[in-house]
Amino acid sequence: MSEEIYHTVETEGNERIDKVITSLNNEWSRSQVQQWIREGHVTVNGEKVKANYKCNIHDEITVSIPTPEPLDVTPEDLDLDIYYEDEDVIVVNKPKGMVVHPAPGHLSGTLVNGLMAHCKDLSGINGVMRPGIVHRIDKDTSGLLMIAKNDKAHEHLVNQLVAKTVTRKYFALVHGVIPHDHGTIEAPIGRDKIDRQSMSVVDNGKHAVTHFKVLERFDQYSYVECVLETGRTHQIRVHMKYIGYPLVGDPKYGPRKTLETDGQVLHAGILGFIHPRTNEYIEFSAPLPAYFEKILTTLNK
Template sequence: MTEQFKDVVVPLDDEGTRLDVWLTEALQDEDADLSRSQVQALIQAGAVTTSRTRVKASDRVFAGEAYHVVLPEPEPMEIVGELMPIDVVFEDEAVVVVNKPRGLVVHPGAGHLKGTLVQGLVGRGTTLSHLGGSFRPGVVHRIDKDTSGLLVLAKTDAAYHALAEQFKAHSVDREYRAIVHGNLEHDAGTIDAPIGRDPQNRQRMAVREAGKPAVTHFRVVERFTDYTYLELRLETGRTHQIRVHMAYIGFPLAGDPVYGPRHTLAISGQALHAATLGFDHPLTGQRLLFTADLPDDMQRVLGELEFLKSADS
């Protein structure tokens, strides 16, 4: 079996974390998708080395320490198609653009081996690029399970490479609509704050000096008594970027179970919708622009907020 090698270095903010905990997250950032128990097995097998002569799972890491990890090539996973309703906005021989509903996971992974968007596409006969990994065929970018809206998947390897380059160059148009807690005073603004794993809670992301660059632009669409309706544009695409950035400036998304308050609007998951997606077609170079209406739950909530606003005026 072919072996893969990963070299990872401990950032300053992670100093003092247990090796197995830190390494699990560090390798996930590299798309290894290993569980903590799998990482512990690697450590025990001697597949994790550093300048120290002996490495244990319970070791505390220190800033600047480098680890060399030997990983077996992941066994290929056969994606079994499933029948489910998929809202395909556009499809040709190179790409497929989908309007994903809230609650649907994009691709299989730990805890979600079935019922994902990828399996639904395969079930309807859509062929996806092998690039992206056996768990993520054709997946160039993702949106969270409880975020609705537009995303594009590649059907060929050439399309995958072309789309990946556009995302890397930040030339893809991605606009979102969101409802946040509080009343934003500024009509528009930019949040430029790096994002990385939260050292206090490894299941969350946070604004951190040692994180990766992240830029979000926002514009107020409408203000309500206790909420603000926003249009947001992503310049980068970090995990949970909009959710983290809005919480960071004190206006968390309504319904966000991770970064928002417990008492919020009656909506299942964060009130966030990927409304616009634009990119150059991988084959023709033509600029394509797609839009998706707000899901019913966000429209209902906005209607209720509008009603309360009118009643108060």
């Protein structure tokens, strides 16, 4: 563990400790500094403080940088479908059936296992089991994800998600023929009161908004585009069920009688964001996976 001592002689006082420390060393992200404060690695005049502590002129700030915890993730060559990569960001097209990060029951074959073999520089904000992971999609959902290669990029991308400036368009096949061409679902999502393993629309849930547009109608199904304004767990799956058009193949929220699809027919096809270094907007598009295209072709016949 290394130690760095700072005297806040250049501040005007009354500034938050996390903001002051971030300004003193631009290699540290604010999220990382806040984590160090929570873990007790930051002291002011020898005393531990909270992230909202307001500094005084001539405070002595000590930052004891913890030794990085070794990653306990086995690198695996998984032949990832990389759409874009530079020193800050990776955009990858995750296949259906792949878990994003290791968890009990899924310790290998995950996207993180593949990323660890692909490159060694990934952000550490989300801990040793989720390096670089800014946002997630479900195991049986395919499509584009943005990965952060350093903490500064990670924080920048997360802030965009919070500000709702990231473009996230999904394509889904749902049960039922939706009569209107487009709509907006605004309904709070939280843990289901009966089944704690599932999410549902609940009064005390988190604010959630999904916009949808019907792209094609079939005898018993609708092909739709969904745009996320928020990013709650299982949001599209829960919202489409809520309005009476659950996703085809969804084992958790869909009907038992459905097409054989090995999970929900859902693809994160378009992803756009502001690059954390250049501040330019970039956007990527991934075509529908083969199984999805095959279903649409069959329905058209």
